[in-house]
Amino acid sequence: MNTTIFDFIGDTTGEWKVTLMVALKGESIEPVSHIKRVSSSLILSNEGIWSLKGIVSNLRYTEKEDKEKLLAIQEDLGRPEATLAAFIPIRKSEAWWNLAQDERRKIMENKSQHTQIGMKYLPAIARKLFHSRDIGEPFDFLTWFEYAPADAAAFEDLLAALRKTEEWNYVDREIDIRLIKM
Amino acid sequence: MNTTIFDFIGDTTGEWKVTLMVALKGESIEPVSHIKRVSSSLILSNEGIWSLKGIVSNLRYTEKEDKEKLLAIQEDLGRPEATLAAFIPIRKSEAWWNLAQDERRKIMENKSQHTQIGMKYLPAIARKLFHSRDIGEPFDFLTWFEYAPADAAAFEDLLAALRKTEEWNYVDREIDIRLIKM
Numbered sequence: 001m002n003t004t005i006f007d008f009i010g011d012t013t014g015e016w017k018v019t020l021m022v023a024l025k026g027e028s029i030e031p032v033s034h035i036k037r038v039s040s041s042l043i044l045s046n047e048g049i050w051s052l053k054g055i056v057s058n059l060r061y062t063e064k065e066d067k068e069k070l071l072a073i074q075e076d077l078g079r080p081e082a083t084l085a086a087f088i089p090i091r092k093s094e095a096w097w098n099l100a101q102d103e104r105r106k107i108m109e110n111k112s113q114h115t116q117i118g119m120k121y122l123p124a125i126a127r128k129l130f131h132s133r134d135i136g137e138p139f140d141f142l143t144w145f146e147y148a149p150a151d152a153a154a155f156e157d158l159l160a161a162l163r164k165t166e167e168w169n170y171v172d173r174e175i176d177i178r179l180i181k182m
Numbered sequence: 183m184n185t186t187i188f189d190f191i192g193d194t195t196g197e198w199k200v201t202l203m204v205a206l207k208g209e210s211i212e213p214v215s216h217i218k219r220v221s222s223s224l225i226l227s228n229e230g231i232w233s234l235k236g237i238v239s240n241l242r243y244t245e246k247e248d249k250e251k252l253l254a255i256q257e258d259l260g261r262p263e264a265t266l267a268a269f270i271p272i273r274k275s276e277a278w279w280n281l282a283q284d285e286r287r288k289i290m291e292n293k294s295q296h297t298q299i300g301m302k303y304l305p306a307i308a309r310k311l312f313h314s315r316d317i318g319e320p321f322d323f324l325t326w327f328e329y330a331p332a333d334a335a336a337f338e339d340l341l342a343a344l345r346k347t348e349e350w351n352y353v354d355r356e357i358d359i360r361l362i363k364m
Contacts, residue, residue: 005318042224042317055316060242063284101287102245131316134186134237135224 004056006130007040008087008142011048016085016179026091026173035087035179037144042135052089054130054142061108066115075123082126082146085179086155089132089139096170097133107167114167121158124151139173186238188312189222190269190324193230198267198361208273208355217269217361219326224317234271236312236324243290248297257305264308264328267361268337271314271321278352279315289349296349303340306333321355 010032018033032049045051059067096104108114118127126146133140147155162168196216203213214231227233241249278286290296300309308328315322329337344350 004316042226044224057316058279059283061283064282067282097240100246100249101241101243105283134239134313135317136187 003039005040005042006054006056007038007045007047008052008054008089008130008144009036009038009045009048010034010050010052011036014048015182016087017182018177019180020176020178022176024174024176025171029089029175034182035177052132052139052142053135053137054132055135056128057131061105062115063109066119069119070115070122073119073122075126077126077128077144077146079126079146079148081148083181084147084149084152084155085181086143086145086159087177087179088143088145089173089175089177090141090143090171091139091173092141092170093172107170114162114165117158117161117165121151121154124148125155125158185221187222187224188236188238189220189227189229190234190236190312190326191218191220191227191230192216192232192234193218196230197364198269199364200359201362202358202360204358206356206358207353211271211357216364217359234314234321234324235317235319236314237317238310239313243287244297245291248301251301252297252304255301255304257308259308259310259326259328261308261328261330263330265363266329266331266334266337267363268325268327268341269359269361270325270327271355271357271359272323272325272353273321273355274323274352275354289352296344296347299340299343299347303333303336306330307337307340 010030011034012032014034014036016035016037018035021031023029030049040053045053062070099107118125124147128144130142130144131140132142145155192212192214193216194214196218198217198219200215200217205211212231222235227235244252281289300307306329310326312324312326313322314324327337
């Protein structure tokens with residue numbers, strides 16, 4: 001088992017119960033009633049109805065000042081009070097991946113303020129990004145958010161703000177899956 | 183088989199014959215007489231004496247102007263006249279990976295001129311970078327260079343220039359393997 005490679009297994013049982021599952025952009029995935037996130041390896045999982053693999057990596061865009069702020073205030077996944085979660089697999093278009101690093105950074109930071117938006121909701125909304133693009137998975141990123149029921153409205157605000165950014169124009173597949181801890 | 187995931191297999195046979203193999207920094211790897219580079223998958227290869235896996239990804243630091251220049255002049259691997267190669271697996275220190283994106287970029291571009299140095303030797307020296315860090319491999323990057331015998335001296339200059347950069351201070355494991363096409 002590895003501490004950076006995870007499988008997100010959609011199945012009929014699991015730690016998180018699906019309360020909502022909607023394909024916002026692009027092709028849907030097969031409905032499941034539960035999802036579990038398990039430490040894994042590069043070997044493809046045959047478990048469950050479907051399985052998506054993601055890897056924790058270094059931050060690709062965040063600059064020093066923001067990185068230090070993030071590390072100081074962000075919370076880990078697994079807080080006992082964080083009984084709600086959202087699992088949002090995302091794919092970005094070829095147009096995005098053909099951009100150079102400075103072009104992507106400008107869109108994320110100057111124009112979309114991706115980091116600033118997320119920071120506003122810390123530490124209430126814990127976020128974790130898993131990379132999938134380079135390992136031949138159907139999505140580029142698997143994003144996981146965890147929060148307490150009291151912060152559910154704040155989470156909707158965060159998501160609405162992210163989806164209004166210029167960066168989000170490059171998202172060509174997005175599944176929104178909401179979860180409650182069993 | 184995948185077009186972005188490759189295994190570099192060290193063995194007693196293979197397309198490329200080892201002419202030199204030296205651990206410049208950190209732990210060595212088992213000597214082999216031949217290396218082959220094969221299109222692969224995420225499944226660990228049991229082939230050969232050892233096998234290193236790397237993934238072709240998007241450019242992580244290169245900015246628009248340089249990216250366009252690179253795309254315009256760089257050559258692919260596999261040119262018939264490029265009968266010499268170097269396979270240089272590299273690991274960078276935790277200090278490097280703890281830097282933020284802007285700090286790493288400054289060291290690579292402003293101070294180390296990583297891209298500019300490589301560009302000077304294009305199209306003669308073809309280069310390809312394979313990422314290994316996020317998939318639990320012993321090295322962070324597998325670098326592969328291919329060139330014609332007439333460009334062997336230029337290649338040594340390129341390598342000497344890269345090794346003198348500030349970026350190279352963060353390399354904590356480096357194996358230099360030279361190859362000739364069979």
